[in-house]
Ligand code: PEP
C-alpha cells in the first residue's frame with residue numbers, strides 16, 4: 316500500500332492498492348460476481364465459477380441502491396454472511412457496497428474492498444467516514460459526475476487518511492438510449508494524466524447489455540484500465556436486479572482468459588496504452 320507502481324501516462328508514479336496480496340494499479344484485476352447476493356447457493360456457486368475462470372475478486376451487493384423502493388433492496392447482514400462463506404470457500408477477496416456510514420462497521424466484517432456506488436459518489440459524510448477506515452475503497456463515478464468532481468470525491472477519502480482508493484468508471488448518463496449508460500472509456504487515460512490512483516472499468520453497468528460487455532472489456536483493456544468489474548449471475552434472466560447486463564458463468568469463463576491474454580500481450584509487446 317502506498318508504494319510507487321509503474322510509471323503512468325502522466326509520467327508520475329502510480330499508487331497501487333494492496334488487496335489480499337494483489338497490487339491493484341500494477342497487477343491487472345478481474346472483479347466478478349452477481350449484482351446482488353440472493354442466496355448462498357447462487358453466490359458461492361458463482362464465486363467458484365469466476366475463480367476457476369481467473370477472477371481475482373468476488374463482487375456482490377448485500378445493500379442495493381435501487382431506483383425504486385419497491386424493488387429488491389438486498390439481503391443486508393444475511394448477504395454479508397453469505398459473502399463471508401463465499402470467501403471462505405474460494406479464498407477470493409470480497410468487494411461489496413456500503414451505502415450508509417452507519418453500516419461501515421458491519422460491512423467491514425467481511426469486505427476486503429468497500430464499494431461506494433455511483434449514487435453515493437458525492438455522499439460527503441460517507442466519504443469522510445471512509446477516509447478514517449483502514450480498508451481500500453472502490454469509488455464509482457457518479458452517473459452525472461465530471462472527472463473533476465469524481466477526483467474531488469476521492470480527495471475526501473484521501474485527505475481523511477485513507478490512501479487506498481480505486482476509481483471505477485461505470486458509464487455516464489447521456490442523450491443516448493441504446494445503452495443503459497454511455498461507457499466513457501476516454502476517462503481512463505484522462506484520469507491517469509491527473510491522478511496516480513488505479514482506475515478500473517465496469518462495462519456491465521456502463522452498457523446495461525450483456526451482449527456488448529465483451530467488446531467493451533477488451534476496449535477498456537486497450538485504453539489502459541487497471542482492471543474490470545463484471546457482473547456474473549447463474550441465471551441472469553431470473554436475477555433480482557440488473558437482468559439484462561449480467562453474464563452467465565459460461566460467458567465469463569469464455570471471456571476471462573481472452574481479457575487476461577490481451578493484458579499479457581500488451582505487456583509483453585511493450586505496449587503502454
Ligand atoms: C453495483 O455495482 O452493484 C452498482 C449498483 O453499480 P452503480 O453504483 O455503478 O450503479
Ligand code: MN
Nearest residue numbers: 350546556557
Ligand atoms: Mn448491478
